[in-house]
Amino acid sequence: MTRCPYKRSGFGKWIQVFSLCTYTKVIVQLREHRDESLEVNFRTFYRWQYRKQSLGYAEGINLRKVLIAGEADKTVNYESAMKKLGVLGETSLHVPDISFYDGLILPGGGDIDPKLFGQLPCGTGFFDPVLDRLQLAILKAFVISHKPVLGICKGMQLINIYFGGDMLQHLKTSKNHAYVQKDQVHMSVAKKRSYLDRLYGERFAVNSAHHQGVDSPGKGIEYVQFAEDGVTEGLRHRFLPIWGVQWHPERMCFAQCREDAVDGSLLLSFFLKTN
Numbered sequence: 001m002t003r004c005p006y007k008r009s010g011f012g013k014w015i016q017v018f019s020l021c022t023y024t025k026v027i028v029q030l031r032e033h034r035d036e037s038l039e040v041n042f043r044t045f046y047r048w049q050y051r052k053q054s055l056g057y058a059e060g061i062n063l064r065k066v067l068i069a070g071e072a073d074k075t076v077n078y079e080s081a082m083k084k085l086g087v088l089g090e091t092s093l094h095v096p097d098i099s100f101y102d103g104l105i106l107p108g109g110g111d112i113d114p115k116l117f118g119q120l121p122c123g124t125g126f127f128d129p130v131l132d133r134l135q136l137a138i139l140k141a142f143v144i145s146h147k148p149v150l151g152i153c154k155g156m157q158l159i160n161i162y163f164g165g166d167m168l169q170h171l172k173t174s175k176n177h178a179y180v181q182k183d184q185v186h187m188s189v190a191k192k193r194s195y196l197d198r199l200y201g202e203r204f205a206v207n208s209a210h211h212q213g214v215d216s217p218g219k220g221i222e223y224v225q226f227a228e229d230g231v232t233e234g235l236r237h238r239f240l241p242i243w244g245v246q247w248h249p250e251r252m253c254f255a256q257c258r259e260d261a262v263d264g265s266l267l268l269s270f271f272l273k274t275n
Contacts, residue, residue, distance in 0.1 A: 062086070062087065062272050062273060063087060063102035063103045063148065063271075063272045063274060064087060064088065064102055065087070065088045065090065065100065065101050065102050066082055066087055066088070066089050066090070066101060066102060066103045066104065066105055066272070067090055067091075067092060067095060067098070067101040067103070067104050067105070067138070068082075068089050068090065068091040068092075068105045068107055069091075069092070069093060069095075069104060069105070069106055069107070069134075069135050069138045069139070069155075070091055070093070070106075070107040070109065070135075071091075071093070071109075071131070072091045072092075074107070074109070075089075075091040075107055077248075077250040077251055077256070078091070078105060078107055078152075078250050079091060080250075080254070080255075081249075081250045081253055081254065081264075081265065081268055082268075084253070084254050084265070085265065085268060085269060085272060087272055089105070093131070093134045093135070093138070095138055095141070098138075098141045098142060098145060098147070101147070102147065102148070103142075103147055103148040103149065103150070103271070103272070103274070104138065104139065104142040104147065104148070104149045104150070105149075105150050105151075105152065105155070105271075106135060106138075106139060106149065106150070106151040106152065106154070106155025106156075106158055106159065106244075107152055107153075107154070107155055108152050108153030108154045108155060108209070108210075108248060109128075109131070109153070109154040109155075110125065110126050110127050110128060110154065111124045111125045111126060111127040111154075111169075111212055112124070112127055112132055112154065112157055112158065112161065112167065112212070113127050113129040113132045113133075114167075114169060115129075116132060116133075116136070116161055117161050117165070117166055117167045118166075119167070119169065121169070122169050122170075123169035123170025123212075124169045124170070124212070125211070132158070135155075135158055136158060136161070136162055139158060139159065139162050140162065143162070143240065143242070146240065146241070147241070148241040148242070148271060148274045149240075149241070149242045149243070150242075150243050150244065150267075150268075150271040151242075151243070151244035151245070152244070152245060152247075152248060152249065152250070153209065153210055153245075153246055153247070153248060154210075155244060156214070156234075156235060156244030156245055156246055157212065157213075157214055157246075159218075159221070159235070159237075159242060159244045160214045160217060160218050160221055160235065160244070161218070162218065163217075163218025163219050163220055163221050163237070164218040164219050165214060165215070165216055165217050165218030165221055166214070166215035166216040167212060167213070167214060167215055168212060168213045168214070168215045169212055170211055170212065171210075171211055171212065171213050171231060173227075173229040173231065174211040176208070176227070176229055176231075177208045177209075177210050177211060177213075177227070177231060178208075178209070178210065178211040179208075179209035179210070183207040183208060183209050183248065183251060184207065184208040184209070185205055185206070185207055185208065185258070185260050185261050186205065186206065186208055186227055186228065187203060187204070187205050187227070187228050188203070188204060188205070188206055188225055188226060188227050188228070188233045188234075189202060189203055189225070189226055189228070190202055190203075190204070190224060190225045190234065191222075191223075191224040191225065194224035194225070194234075194236070195224070195236060195243065195270060196224055196225050196234050196245075196267075197224075199266045199267060199270055200262050200266065204261075204262045205260060205261045205262060206233065206245075206247035206252070206261055206262065207247050207248055207251060207252055207258070207261055208227075208246070208247060209247075209248060210246060213231050213232060213246065214232050214235070214246075217235070220237050220238050220239055220240065221235055221236075221237060221238070222235060222236055222237075222238055223235050224236055225245070225246075231246070232246065233245060233246045233247060234246065241274055243270075243271060245267065247264075248264070249264025249265070249267045249268050250264060250268070251264070252264030252265075253265035253268065
């Protein structure tokens with residue numbers, strides 16, 4: 001395999017990384033202060049590009065079997081959406097071998113144990129510490145294997161926590177986002193040229209059922225969608241095939257498609273194509 005031409009650069013300069021294996025060109029702007037974690041991220045990104053080609057992801061081949069890391073009685077909507085899209089979605093929290101799965105969905109759920117992001121309880125409601133740690137362990141296995149991950153609602157928050165990010169235990173504007181007998185709907189703005197902008201445009205409406213939110217981003221995490229009150233609604237990892245949204249696409253598609261919000265199946269299809 002041809003080695004990735006890599007060199008250090010200062011603030012404001014650009015580094016071009018040419019992958020001769022995948023014939024792709026990636027331009028990444030370096031931060032002012034380089035550190036070892038960024039160098040590792042470059043290597044990880046390059047390995048993923050090579051692996052994409054070897055597995056056929058570069059041609060947009062669909063994932064065929066997806067793990068839904070949740071409780072079986074609470075993932076019916078996820079499994080139904082996967083089935084409609086021609087993919088087997090299997091719910092489990094006991095995964096001795098992830099090689100049987102092509103990708104991971106981290107589903108929505110309750111609040112998250114504040115100990116996992118270094119805080120004392122302050123606004124957090126019900127949480128299941130055992131479940132939180134099981135889901136993080138499964139996420140770690142998929143990250144190490146460079147397999148695609150989509151986090152939804154709580155799942156997006158877990159992704160940020162895994163990479164060292166922080167949480168807001170109770171949003172000041174929670175009345176605009178919390179589940180009140182049904183999902184709420186609000187407008188949002190996507191970062192230009194992000195995957196959400198390409199799917200839905202710069203401004204679009206989404207459903208909402210959360211009172212917590214992400215705060216500072218973890219290493220490699222970029223926030224790409226925001227509610228009008230500033231709450232983060234979508235993210236991606238800069239170097240890995242990892243995406244997350246604070247809303248619920250599985251409750252905005254097919255039989256549950258809404259007239260007042262976008263079609264969630266577009267996002268789910270994007271994840272399954274792993275482009």
